[in-house]
Amino acid sequence: MDEDNKIAVIGDYDSIYGFASxxxxxxxxxxxxxxxxxxxSLAGSGYGIIYITEDLAAKSRKVIDKYKESMLPAIIQxxxxxxxxxxxxxxxxxxxxxxxxxxxxxxx
Numbered sequence: 001m002d003e004d005n006k007i008a009v010i011g012d013y014d015s016i017y018g019f020a021s022x023x024x025x026x027x028x029x030x031x032x033x034x035x036x037x038x039x040x041s042l043a044g045s046g047y048g049i050i051y052i053t054e055d056l057a058a059k060s061r062k063v064i065d066k067y068k069e070s071m072l073p074a075i076i077q078x079x080x081x082x083x084x085x086x087x088x089x090x091x092x093x094x095x096x097x098x099x100x101x102x103x104x105x106x107x108x
Contacts, residue, residue, distance in 0.1 A: 027042070057077045
């Protein structure tokens with residue numbers, strides 16, 4: 001697999017174990033400190049897309065922000081088993097607004 005096509009998922013085991021059946025590399029972690037270390041390691045290992053659960057992303061904002069201006073990896077928030085906080089959708093919205101200059105997704 002081309003390095004730009006490698007996809008990883010970081011989160012608590014219960015939230016991410018199903019992604020392995022889709023062929024994605026899963027990295028279960030036990031807290032935000034471990035998540036930050038894993039995120040840095042994956043970003044340095046050529047992963048093109050890294051999914052991370054919203055709760056861990058909220059606690060790892062500084063590390064995620066380091067990669068915001070980089071083309072790769074794309075770090076995308078996903079809901080965990082504890083539910084959807086809406087942070088993932090808002091992050092996509094902000095990215096699209098930045099790219100095209102207006103809110104074309106929600107029109108608000």
